[in-house]
Each structure stands twice: as structure tokens, then as C-alpha cells.
Amino acid sequence: MGRRERKKAATRQALADAALELFLERGYDAVGVRDVAEAADVSVTTLFKHFPDGKEALVFDEDTDREAALVAAVRERPAGTTVPQALRGLLREERSRRVRADPRFGDFLRLIDTTPPLREYGRRMALRHETSLAAAIAAEAGLSADDVGCQALAHFALDAVSLVHGRQDAEAALDRIFALLDGGWSAMTDPVGPGH
Template sequence: MAAGTGLRARKRAQTRHALHESAVELFLARGFDDVTVAEIAEDANVALTTLFTYYPDGKVALVFEQDEDRAAALVDAVRERPAGTDPLRAVETFMASRLPFEPQDPRRERLLGLIFSTPQLRAHVRKKWTDCEDALVKVLAEEGHEPEDAAVRALARLVLESPDIAARESAPGEALAMIFANLRRGWRYD
């Protein structure tokens, strides 16, 4: 939490985090389908209406604490990349900072098992990435390519499918790096 953040914002962040943590712990203990949103709200000591205020998409969204406009954040990562960094490296770095590549969560392996064994969760994760296609095409077009170019759209689509592909590997971070190395070679960003 940034210094100077107001009490209200800190309380909102704490409530959101508490809901996420309760949901993940219950899902890991009992399985996604065997936990209700009412049980999650009770475990987090909040009203059910509060749960839906923070997570209007319900159970599926509770697994993923990050509350961001992913497309905007992805575009910012490309536009605000360090000088000399190619756009694909900026996207790779952005992706590597999110589950399943972020190694800091000790529950990562169990959480990935939950996600890949629960069709709704896997679909949600993929959709969060693939919904960024138009934004990624636009920002790649800013690099001197035509946005209507099928090659740019194909690159964007391949890039946005890479987290789903890499996450299934035993070393997701290494798999993501290998995918991007191949994409950069093929796209001549290497």
C-alpha cells in the first residue's frame, strides 16, 4: 500500500484481500464447487452484499486478487517500457509479474492445480488475457505496423495465449521465456 493512502482506501484494500484469502483457502481445502459465496463472506467476516461489491463477478473472480483494467495495464507496460526494450519484452515482463509466473506465492502450485482443474477458473484466466487483443494490436501498431495487418493481430493473439500455454508446464516462467524468445525471433525483435 502506497504511503499517504487514506484510511478508507486502506480498509477497502484490506477487505478485498480478506475476501480473496478466505476464498482461496476454502477453495484449496474443499474444492471450488464445494464452497459458496455465503461461506466465503462469513469466513472473511463481511456481509454477502459486501462480497459482491468487491467482486461483482462472484466466485470465479475471488480467486484472482488483482483488480486492474488488464488491457490498460498491458498497454501502459508497452508504452512506458525502458528505452531500448522491445515491445514483446515489455509484454513478457508484464505477464511474468502475474500468476502463474509470480514465484512469491507459496500456494502457487496448488492454486494452479485448482485453476486448471476448474473449467470456470481456467476460462476466466484465459478471457482476462484474450480480452486484451484489440488493445495489444493497437499498441503494437504504434510501433510502425498497420492495425489491420493480419500479422499484427496474429502476433497479439499468440502473445495473449502464451500464459495459458506456459502455465501448464512444470516451470511456467521458463516456458513463458522460451515462448517469447521464439516470438521475438519470428517477429525480428531479437
């Protein structure tokens, strides 16, 4: 990454950090984009250059990176690794990193849960991720883009993280969900499996 890209990434991160801090401190509705821009020491124009989708996008600053990581987990998985195994590895690492790296992660999730515009934005973002992930899974499996098995795997893989959130046994629960998904996926894609 060159100097210019590093500077853009740093500005984007500063905006996202300032927004989250202000939203958690004052509440989402009480904070405007001007407040966020001032807290990050940039202009409102600069804020919209980095977040053209507006205020909600400030909370979901990893949207594009996460979508790319999901697709890469499928396409670039090691030989002998099934699609569900690759997704489990990515999602476990992602969850662990967030929980370890940010003590405010629980507050972040509560903010989304209690703020209707953020919940709706998150739902639309998850649908985009699910669609991209299903397409990548179908391409890797040599199946049609609208294959319901690929769509189901993408849907349930992404829902797994919310299913285990707040559980004492979150890691074990995630493993159990993905063991189920892996078994079903292997049965569906195994050319010498049942019915052959």
C-alpha cells in the same frame, strides 16, 4: 493511496484470500459466496460490491491490475525496448513473483484447470486481456486496431506463460519463445527490412 482506498484494497484482498483458501480446502462447488463473506468477516453485500461478477471473479482478483500492467508494459517501455522485450520482462517478473510469493500457486492453477466455470471465466478474461494488449500494440506501432500481426503478438505473448508452466527450464523456454516473437515482430515493423 488514501486511507479509504487502502481499506477497500485490504477488504478486497481479504475476500480473495479467503475464497482461495476455502476453494482449495473444500472444492469450488462446495463453497458459496456466503461462506467466503463469513470467512473474510464481511457481508455478502460487501462481497458483491468488490466482486460484482460473482464467485468466479474471487479467484481472478488481479484481473484489472493485470490488464493495466500489460498495456502499461507496451506504452511505457524504455526507449530502445521492443514490444516483445517489454512483455517478456513483465511476464517473467510476474511469473517469478507468483511462484516465489505463493507456495500454493500450483494448487491455484490446478483449481482453475479442474473447475469448468473457472476455466471458462479465465478464458474470457484472457480474451479481454488479449484484445486490450493487441489494441495497445497497434497504437504504439501506428497500425490499425485490427492488424493481424498485433493480434498474433498479443495472443502468443499471453500464451507463452502457459506453454512453459511446469517445465524445468521455464525461464529459458520463456526467453526462447520471446526471442522468436521479437524476431518476427522486428521483421514485420522494420521499415528497411525484407521487401523494402
